[in-house]
Amino acid sequence: MTSDKIAARNRANAQKSTGPKTARGKAVVSRNAQRHGATSKPDPQSVAAWLQIILDDPALEPEAFLNDDRRMTTAMALAVAEVRLSSAKASLVRFENGEAPISDKVVELENLIENLTGAYREAGITKRESQSYLSILRYLKRRALSDAAPSRKNYRLLRRYVREAKALRKKAFQNWLDLTSQTSPQEHEFG
Incomplete structure (x- = not known):
């Protein structure tokens, strides 16, 4: 096969896999970044706190964040990079300490088992009968827990996310240093 044919085949295959199409599927994948928090959207309050530190202005007003000058955008990029690195490191530490969050699936199954157990008791179903009815739910819960178990x-x-966040912060910090070294001390102080 020639490289043109391979490229055409790859483009055709890429058109077939465009992600979820149903609302339910889109809702499921929309939470992928929130699974561990390492790549989720940075918290605006944390970004604002970092901006105040970077710009050395504790009284920085939110309106100042809207400035579209080079100094503010460079500071904003550095603040976002700091928050992302902090978030990625925290997720890695939680993972290493075995504090992985319980999935929604497990919580739903636990609630369902609890509700059905109570309903079976009220209906007068024996414990032995209810155990056989609930066995499939308990099996699903164990599977969900094993799927959520920490894996290599x-x-x-998570380590890759930390490395990527470090690289992003390094680049943002270098841009900030380049910008501040171009600015004279008077411009930096009063500008």
Whole structure:
């Protein structure tokens, strides 16, 4: 096969896999970044706090964040990078300490088992009968817990997020240093 044919085949295959199409599927994948918090959207309050530190202005007003000058955008990029790195490191530490969040699936199954157990008691179903009815739910709960269990793949992924966040912060910090070294001390102090 020639490289043109391979490229055409790859483009055709890429058109087939465009992600979820149903509302339910889109809702599921929209929470992927929130699974561990390492890549979720940075908290605006944390970004604002970092901006105040970077710009050395504790009384910085929110309106100042809207300035579209180079100094503010560079400071904003550095603040976001700091928050992302902090978030990625915190997720890695939680993972290493075994504090992985319980999935919504497990919580739903626990609630369902609890509700059905109470309903079976009220209906006069014996414990033995209810155990056989609930066995499939307990099996699903164990599967969900084993799927959520810490894995080597998750550990490598979280370490990669930390490395990427460090690289992003390094680049943002270098841009900030370049900008501040171009600015004279008087401009930096009063500008």
